[in-house]
Amino acid sequence: MAASEENSALFPIFILTIMALPLVPYTVMKLCHAATKKSKITHCQCSECLRSGKYRRSIFKRISTFSTCSNLTLVLLWVVIIFLVYYIKNMSGEIQVFEPFSILGLEPGASDSEIKKAYRRLSIQYHPDKNPDPEAHNYFVEYISKAYQALTDPISKENFEKYGHPDGKQGFQMGIALPQFLLDIDGASGGILLLWIVGVCILLPLVIAVIYLSRSSKYTGNYVMHHTLSNYYRLMKPSLAPSKVMEVFIKAAEFMEIPVRRTDEEPLQKLFLLVRSELNLDLKNIKQEQAKFWKQHPPFVKTELLIQAQLTRESDSLSPALVGDFRRVLELAPRLLEELMKMAVIPRTAQGHGWLRPAIGVVELSQCIIQAVPLSAKKTTGGSTEGNAPLLQLPHMSESVIKRIARKKVRTFQELRDMSLEDRAGLLQAAGLSSTEVQDIERVLEMMPSLSIDVTCETEGEEGIQEGDVVTIQAWVTLKRDNGLVGALPHAPRYPFHKEESYWFLLADPNTNDVWFSQKLSFMDEAAAVSAASKAIEETMEGLGADAKEKSKAVREAVEKVRGGSRLVMGKFLAPAEGNYNLTCYCLCDSWIGCDRKLNLKVKVLKRTRAGTRGGAALEEAVVDDGVEEEEESDEEEYDYESEYSEDEADEQDSKKKGKTANGTVPKKGSSSEGSGTDED
Secondary structure, three states, X not given: OHHHHHHHHOHHHHHXXXXXXXXXXXXXXHHHHHHOOOOOOOOOXXXXXXXXXXXXXXXXXXXXXXXXXHHHHHHHHHHHHHHHHHHHHHHHHHOOOOOHHHHXXXXXXXXXXXXXXXXXXXXXXXXXXXXXXHHHHXXXXXXXXXXXXXXXXXXXXXXXXXXXXXXXOOOOOOOOOOOHHHHOOOOHHHHHHHHHHHHHHHXXXXXXXXXXXXXXXXXXXXXXXXXXXXXXXXXXXOOOOHHHHHHHHOOOHHHHOOOOOHHHHHHHHHHHHHHHHHOOOOHHHHHHHHHHHHXXXXXXXXXXXXXXXXXXXXXXXXXXXXXXXXXXXXXXXXXXXXXXXXXXXOOOOOOOOEEHHHHHHHHHHHHHHHHOOOHHHHOOEOOEOOOOHHHHOOOOXXXXXXXXXXXXXXXXXXXXXXXXXXHHHHHHHHOOOOHHHHHHHHHHHHHOOEEEEEEEEEOOOOOOEEOOOEEEEEEEEEEEOOOOXXXXXXXXXXXXXXXXXXXXXXXXXXXXXXXXXXXEEOOOOHHHHHHHHHHHHHHHHHHOOOOHHHHHHHHHHHHHHHHOOEEEEEEEEEOOOOEEEEEEEEXXXXXXXXXXXXXXXXXXXXXXXXXXXXXXXXXXXXXXXXXXXEOOHHHHEEEOOXXXXXXXXXXXHHHHOOOOOOOOOOOOOOOOOOOOOOOOO
8 A cells, every 4th residue: 555655656756757858948949049039120110110010019919929829838837847846845745764763752862761751652642552543553553663663672773774764674666656546446446547548548649630630631731721722723824914813812712711791792892992993804894894703702702802902002991890801811811822822833844844924923912912002003104114013112102202203204113222312312302201201211222122143053063054964053142131131021011910021033934934943032030041051052062072171161151141141042953955045033022022133044955965974985075065154244133024914815825926925025135124024914
């Protein structure tokens, strides 16, 4: 019985150990991660962003930020651990070492007469003849009698001095650290033990597995439904115009779960009248077009109208019931647009290429949603290939202000950005903006990124590129801001959630509408970028047979570049058939309008030799050619792509004509393209 009680006493210690093993390192990791977070302000400081309230750290927001599921679970587990430590401490205080003097209530070194006197006194109190209580009898036999023997009997006294117990050396015992009621297998406790084993060892893992499988069967790793990816993959077309991307985007299964209430009918009708000009309806047959629009599935109609409310900045006119749905749509938008982008660049052709034109349309839609700018604002106006969209993303900018600026012969966003601080301030004040509003615009311009690209394509360890080679592309994308930040949150006062900038690097052939290579970039997590760049450079140097010194030097240089605001893009693609290819490298931002960059790249693919190998005796001739030619510095970096807003049928016809491209006109040598794109009707 005593052994089982001792085993039961070990149960809290066992539980404490099992909990502490994963909890302590996880807590340390989380605290270190919180301590290493930058204290720099990485969001826009203009008055519009501050007024939006999404960066304001009120007491309720601080509590909600802390009160995440993981944090609350962590705190709860530490409370349990503290309780267990307190319980074990008190329990260990009750388990005392055998001390005969203490048991008899004497001071160490007491005389024999004092020992006998104390024994008689305790016998009157605990002897079975005097006290019928079973606990008193157990205490008298196990403690009082043995304490008296340890101090008076020579053999017991010798055992106590040698082994600390009057009975001599105590045997080593092993037990099970389980509660007492589980160890008592007689009666009902045996069934409890069986249920506990079945519950913990069988039912609990089974429930966890069922929950995980049911969720994983519905969602991907990016918390997007599998049905959504299926719809996006099926509806994506190579000739999909940017103006048509919206029709594919709203077909997400997540939007189907947004409720359509009867009370929403009237507010949606009013919203339709406000955003009708942005719905690409044929004005000649407006009644038929409106009827066709409302015949769509109600969740799709509601989703498109709510997105147009964001693009046209009509969210203030929404009814209270629609505001919650509006926020839900915007919350899902970045995640769904990222998956839609992947569906555009996923290998579709026999050569493993994706589609450029829909990819550009997805990025344009993302930019417009984040900045709350209509898609129609990207159409060519007043000689500007980029439209008014980049200007409208600036605070306090409106169509009337843009017209007044255009009278001063500043018609494009890049022209405004290239002006000196004094000239720009004078121009904006002449257009009717106050000095405070001008300061807001300057703050946003300081936040806007400037990108540059340095790219090479080569076959590792070989001269030139032959058809069928595995070509390695290595590019460094460098980001600079006037305020000195690298990673920052974009100026987006009308987007109600925190949104980090993301960039897409595309190597594409605009003439054939093919994306040869794509990769997503982020400038927020420097540590992850350093780790990824170091690993990629180290593997590349190992493949080239470099020694440890060269490898270390290359890794150090890569780390310095990353810390200076650059990100490494590295990947491989299969070289196509022999010929000269005029490719374009795009770096597209999903949050800012007018900050994209492109670089023209000429790739020469040579014919495969008869032997089909390099360096063999069967080579017909030694071809000395790098395989990659870059244009002059003045022509290397150009702003953005050309955006097209035309019907799919017309685009398909244009793509058949010689000299036309599937994604816009390739700039000729010596010309440059500025801004976020050219729109063609």
